[in-house]
Amino acid sequence: MPVTTTEVLPIRTSDDVVRVRQAVRVRAVGIGLGLVDQTKIITAASELARNTLDYGGGGEVRLDVMQEGARRGLRLSFVDQGPGIPDIARALTDHYTTGGGLGLGLGGAKRLSNEFHIESTPGVGTRVTIARWK
């Protein structure tokens, strides 16, 4: 899938999570997403960035603007080298949390995105990729 623009941002602090949301907003507006879709992908990004920070021990996000014919999309990949997720299905279950959260972030991010992909290896790290198309 042709990628027209790529940007990589660090996720090391709580302020970085704010910056990730701002960058995703800029990209979402840039590909012409409407207000509802903007809000969806920004919120999903916020969830995943915070997981990268809180559970993955920090990492980074890669923002790809994609063009497929006349269709434009935004793909976000959150990567960390943290402890990984031993049971992905369980982590995706609503209300499951190991950190005193609401346990709705991963599942919510999935529901808020057009595409959702998660790879995680215990002891190696986690990569969550989402995409939203116009």
Next chain:
Amino acid sequence: MAVDGTAALTQTVAAEEAGIRAAWLALLKAGGSLQTGRIREAELDTQARTVLEQLRDGLAAAGTDVRADAYAALRDTLSEISRSRAIQGFTPTDTANFVFSLKEPVFAAIDRTHGGDPAAATGGTWAASHLLDALGLHTMEVFLAGREEVIGRQGQEIAELSTPVVRLWDGILALPLIGTLDSARTGVVMENLLQAIVDEEAEIAIIDITGVPTVDTLVAQHLLKAIAAARLMGADCIVSGIRPQIAQTMVHLGVELNVVSKSTLADAFALALKRTGRIVTRRQSALSPTAS
């Protein structure tokens, strides 16, 4: 006697300092440096005086090498001016012009002191140009760095804006939340709300989230905790300002606040008044025609 350009400039600035300053200030004022009221006349005078004195000292000690230690004081002064101007909202052009507009008075002064010696005058002018360009660029760089600092701090302020609890009526409080809620301040904001509920013996607390750009599960968790704690203290919460796109996103997240919500703070206030047994009606105007 042959005079080189740097020497000509050094002599000129030392001998003509007062004249240069007067002409420079006139140019700055004509250029609108004072117009916007962002800077006082006395402040501008002091800045011009300091810059020229330090320029004179720098020239005497190190010629036109602005990176030399002898120029450290001038560089600092310009940095300070530049930074404060960035904060005062001047444009980069305004700030660079502060230095560049010194050229004309200096050139004129060189003409006065070395007019009879064309080689020295040309050399002096060239040295002045070179020196002031270097100083102008330094100012620009600091200005840009200052700008970034301002932007960075604005981000910080938005993230950490303290949110006051507003007493709308006897027993009715409002907490208008603005900015991101995932900073450490959120805890403080919620504590303030609970304290105010106790102090005011509030029956109803309106949490307005119109100014919250993103409601994710962390924000929702903060809200849920505040609502639960308020309830324990005997106050009911109303959440207002949930924009439609945020309501939709909350549904996808699976978050439920389980409180009454109103689209605006005004609607929430009206409901709060009603719930506490009050009605608001428009007063019948004495002048309005009465139906007969």
